[in-house]
Amino acid sequence: MDPDVAAQACQPLSSLANTIAVVERGGTCTLEAKALAAQTAGAVAVLLANNTSGAGTAPSGAVAGVTIPVVGISNADAAKIRNAGSASVQLFPGTTPGNASRIGIETLAWGHEGGNDVTAQIADPGVASSPLSVSVTDNFIKVNARTDASGAIISSAAEVIAALRTNDAAMDLVEVYTYRGNTGEGVVSATPVIRLSDNLSAPQSVSREPQTVWAIKIGKTRDGSKPGVLAYAQEHAREWVPPLVTLETAERLLRNYDSHAGTRELVDNLEIWIAPSINPDGGHYSFYDFASQRRNMKRYCVEGGNNDVLARNQWGVDVNRNFEMYSTFDGYSGATPSTVSCTSDTNAGPAELSEPEAQNVDWIMAHPNIKFSMNMHSSGNYFMWAPGAYKTADREASPRPSVKEEAFFWEASEKILTGIKRHRGLSVTPARTGPIIDVLYSAAGNSGDQAWYKYGIYGWSFEVGSTFQPPFRNPNLTPVTPAEIGVANAKDETLEYANGLIELVRVARDLDLDVTPAESTLVVTETANDPTKVNVRITSNESADIHYTLDGTQPTEASPMIQPASVREPGEKLVVDKGTKIYWYSEDSAGNIEAGYDPTNPADTRYRKGIAQVGWAPSQAAPTVTLSVSPASVKVGQSTAASVTVTATNEFGLAPSGQVVLTAGGQTVGAITLGADGTGTAQVGPFATAGTQQVQAAYAGDDLTAAGTSAPVPVTVTAPVVAPVASSVAVTKVAPGKIKVRTTQAKVTVKVTASGAAVSGKVEVRSGGAVIGTGKVDSTGRVVITLKKFAKAGSKTLTVRFLGTPTVKASSTTKVIRVVR
Structure with missing residues (x-):
């Protein structure tokens, strides 16, 4: 038999006659079964190794058939015995002082x-x-x-x-x-x-100082400008698998960055915070001393109470009850102040946020870019969100999310749970999915409620696996088969829930990319008893809040909002008079508002409209689109003003709303958003080319009015009169240096420049009033002119003149040369 399996004593053992058996705490059987297996194999006593410290203890209770002494010892003492190979142990009765x-x-x-x-x-x-x-x-x-x-x-x-x-x-x-x-x-x-001893069994390599809490921040840009996601674990010390889930997630994001485009997109566009252990002090105590330690290591028990060493495994504050939203200090259930009980496993401490572990979580959540969080716990395979607390007396709960928020929790959860199932087929059941108070219990002052109610962070809580400290990988589970789905082992639990955590990161990215508004639908049905009334439901194709009015006024953010009908149900049903005019708009989780409606603009009528009548459906009336422009004649580079009026008849007496696009020559030259009266103005242009441009208005339509276009309106565009700019002429070279009478034909290099205009045209050179040479400048304004031979020697004054163009003025300069014999 595998020695590790044998040491757990969960299977029949070989002969242990006249020995004291040291039995490990792991495996899949009870401590009682371990003792019985050792006795059956001939052992005269059993030492049960556990995550405890100090002297041996006698387990409480009795098991039928077990007659040999059973003593619990620490893992450290068990290791000493094991490493020695054999040891002599004396069993003796002890006395317990009063x-x-x-x-x-x-x-x-x-x-x-x-x-x-x-x-x-x-x-x-x-x-x-x-x-x-x-x-x-x-x-x-x-x-x-x-x-x-x-x-x-x-x-x-x-x-x-x-x-x-x-x-x-x-x-x-x-x-x-x-x-x-x-x-x-x-x-x-x-x-x-x-x-005297601190009774700590961790190896000396583990510091006895308060542990530093670390968080890993992953992202190409980590300055708070990208949407943030927070994953954190081990608020409860005995929950050993959740930190592995967070580390596996970090490993995937970093290791796969270069090779996987999907991972790279997440890391490039999000800021991902991962805090593997919020309560490392308690975690180390659970690892090495008391496996069942849930809380941190703070002792609030005072002298005269459970402050002595015998109560050391009862101290500490439940970090997940120490937050400030809907806490036990506010009268909510599921926690106890330390002044009432310093040994309760849900000890909330002396005050909200009294513990540094809770303060650390709150500090991260306070970063304004954090939009999503996942609080990793074990066990039970639960998946939950706010609200997480209620008052026992009247079941008064912390406020439930709105219809939009609740629907988003469910939509995102479906993606996350699908990711979890992908690994080995584990399904988190509907009975264990939903608000904390609906599927588990009241947990006053929990960090998920802190995220949601204080900071508006969509905060979930995982309860990973089916036990706090499963074996890392049961050797009998290779490979995973359908019969083994959900069997407790840390490896598979880590991998499947890391899938879910990656999906949460994808949810954050998807929301950041969402620019498509929800689409809502009005459904009207008859009431059961009153023929003058009808039932009205307004639903949407994605998570969205719906604001509405029934009095004919424009819906705004201050208007009533569709409320949840009940737990796990869609929005409420309204009962209204037949024929009531209903105005509403939907806003999705990304903030997109249906039809581009602006609820803060009194002139905007792009909200949805309906009539509370069974069988009613909106019909789109044909519009009349009228366009005028003024002035009707402009120059190239100028714009003109356009006025549009769209009229149509509908049941609500409202003018058409929405957008009008202005085109000319197939190009968009302007756009207008219609006002409440169906009119609007805008600048059209500027026009780039001369000629007659046909301008036309195209109305996009709305829920009550069909699309339509205006008749084309001509706009005459003329070329502008441009004043010529000044020029400058310079002689840059005369060659050769020695000009002989009646022999040399000198060459003059001329440069013409003009500010802000291209230079072209002719340059002439005169001497004594007579033209002795001409030439045309090139694209750079340069020309080389060959002069006629001079008949007489002496000093000659040359007049060099640029003759000008319609866009560039003429200019001249002089140059003196000497002609020799």
Whole structure:
């Protein structure tokens, strides 16, 4: 048999005659079954290894057939025995002191800061009539008990405590108290030298300092400008699988970034926060000391209560009850203030957000770009959201989401649960899907309600798997078969719920991309008893809130909103008079409003309209579209003003609404949004080319009016008169340097420039009034002109003139040259 399987004692064992069996806590059977299996194999006693610390303990209760001693020991002690190969163990009866004789003693220093080095002893002086005394040597506190004439110890617990409190050296090391408020009148017993301990079993590699809580922020842009998603786990220490789910999700997002386009799109466009362990102090205590630890490690039990070491597994605050929205401090059920019970597993602490673990979660949620969150828990395969608390007396619940919000929770949940099922076919049932108070219980002050009610974050809670600490992978589950779906093991639970977490990230991305409004439908049916009334339902094809009016006024954000009919039902049914005119609009979860309607604009009539009458359906009337432009003649580059009127007849007496597009020559040259009277104006143009342009208005239509177009209206576009710009002429070169009379034909290079205009045309060169050379400039304004030969020697003044064009003025310059013989 596999040694690991044998050590769990969940299957018949080979001979253990005359041995004390050390049995692991894992496996799929009960502790009682383990003890019985060891006894059947011949063991004379059983040591049950568990996540506990300190001395051995006797399990409570009795099991039929088990007659051998059974003792619970810590994993650390079990490891020592196992590593030694064999060990001699002596079983002996012990005595338990009465509560009146007990003394609580704890060091002022934390264990790792010197507390674990303190030792203490109540000693029997061994002589008659010895007085009570206290001595301190280094870190050793010794109490010599008082004895009577026969030499028997007669010091009471209260007397020993009083003696210790008067010893300054002892009080520099420890504090002492009676057991849970007892008067301490019982006589103490002599003890061996006891080393005080923090009773922590984690290896020394695990720091005893308060653990730092870490979050991983994943995204190409991580400055808060992208929509944010938060996944966090292990608010409850004993829930070991949820942190693995968050880490698996982070692994996929990072490892697949380069190779998978879908993952890259998520990381590039979202900011994803992953906090694997919100309660790492409690988590380490659960790992190494007390597996069932649920809360953090804060002790609010005070002296006189459960503040002693024997109650160490009962301390702590339930982090998921320490938040401020609809908490036990507001009168909601499912939690207890620490002032009422410091040992309750739903201890909410002394005040809202008193715990740093809860403060950390709240700090992340306060980032305004966080829009979605997932609180990972175990176990039970639940999938839940707000509301999460109610008052027991009258079942008053925290407010339910609106129709839109509730529908979005369900729509997104369907995608997430489908992702979970993809791994091994696990279905989270409808009975375990929905608001927390509907499928589980009231959890006053939970972090999901904090996300939703304080910050408006769509917050879900997973309850992963079917047990808190399943084996990582049951060796009998390879490969997964249909019969094994849902069988507890950490690996498959991690993979399937990581699928769900990735789907949540996709939900966030999809919402960010959503620009398509919802489409709503009016359904009218007869009432059962009143012929003057009808039932009205307004539904939509996606999650949306619907604002409506019944008095003929424009619907706005302040108008009544369709409310949920009940739990897990669509929006309410309205009962109204037959013939009532109903105006409404829908707004989806992305903020898109149906038909582009603006509820803040009193002139906008693009809201939906209906009549409360069975069989009524909207009909679109034919419109008349009239267009005028003024002025009707413009120059190239100018615009003109267009006025449009659209008229039609309908049952509501409302003018047509919506958009009008203006075109000319097949190109859009303007657009108009009609006002409440069906008219609108806009600039048309500018027009780029000269000629007659036919402008036409095309009306898109609305729910009551069909589309239509106007007759074309001509606009005359003329070319503008452009004033010529100034030019400048420069002689840049004369060649050759030596010009001989009647021999050399000199060449003059000329450059013509003009500001803001292209230069073209002719340049001429004169000497003594006579033209001696001409040329045309190129596209750069440059020309090289060859001059006639000069008949006489001497100094010559050349006049160089650009003759100009319709767009560029003429200009000239002079150049003096010398002609030699």
